[in-house]
Amino acid sequence: MPHSLVLNLLPQSPIPPQYLTGRHLHALFLTLVSSVDTTLGDRLHDSTADKA
DSSP states (O other), X not given: OOOOOOOOOXXXXXXXXXXXXHHHHHHHHHHHHHHHOHHHHHHHHHOOSOOO
């Protein structure tokens, strides 16, 4: 079953455009998950499944 999650984030300082790529946003998401649940963050990061 597909899931969707929308995060509305407001930066505390300007973010350079080169840091707004999918790779950087994916890393940000994993960092946010890890800050709440380290085990889940590690599991998602280490997964070999498609990381769309």
